[in-house]
């Protein structure tokens with residue numbers, strides 16, 4: 001039985017996250033990914049809540065002259081358990097490639113940090129009817145090449161670009177179909193026993209009002225939440241959908 005995993009992605013926002021943080025069931029995994037500069041404060045804020053700390057990005061080198069970058073070891077030292085890799089905003093604005101994603105996933109695994117690999121198609125790709133091929137290729141680029149150690153600790157997030165920050169959620173059926181396709185693609189790379197255990201999240205305009213329907217689908221094991229995670233009450237309403 002796969003657990004449900006709900007992760008907030010604050011992107012480049014730094015909300016105070018004021019007020020009570022409600023409890024959640026033990027069979028769920030919950031994490032929040034604030035900007036790098038907020039990791040330290042949030043690790044204090046989250047103490048005793050059971051919510052894990054996630055990062056939004058990492059560099060794939062151990063250390064060195066890489067101005068502006070942050071290593072997996074630095075994240076580990078701050079108590080980070082998960083790290084988002086290949087978000088469409090990073091692929092689109094910062095030129096992150098599948099090869100970069102794989103290197104980051106491998107480096108994170110060396111430090112025991114689980115990667116949340118984001119995949120998803122643009123509106124243009126969907127309208128052209130190429131969404132399954134496009135997302136399948138992104139998934140294969142990682143799962144055909146991943147090391148056994150990294151494969152033990154990876155989550156996939158299906159985030160259709162047209163549903164991010166637009167208020168336009170993929171229908172539960174559209175999200176389910178793509179998540180099932182992702183699982184089948186992983187199975188083709190690494191076998192169905194392995195694929196059956198991989199957590200696959202949906203992301204894109206998830207809010208308290210649509211969480212139950214999305215998270216009730218067979219192959220949707222959680223959510224990657226942007227806007228609705230900036231305030232603990234709405235985020236925890238999603239967690240406790």
Ligand code: 13P
Pocket residue numbers: 009087159163164165166167203204205206224225226227228
């Ligand atoms: P929104 O929930 O704001 O649409 O963002 C989704 C997302 O990109 C999470 O990584």
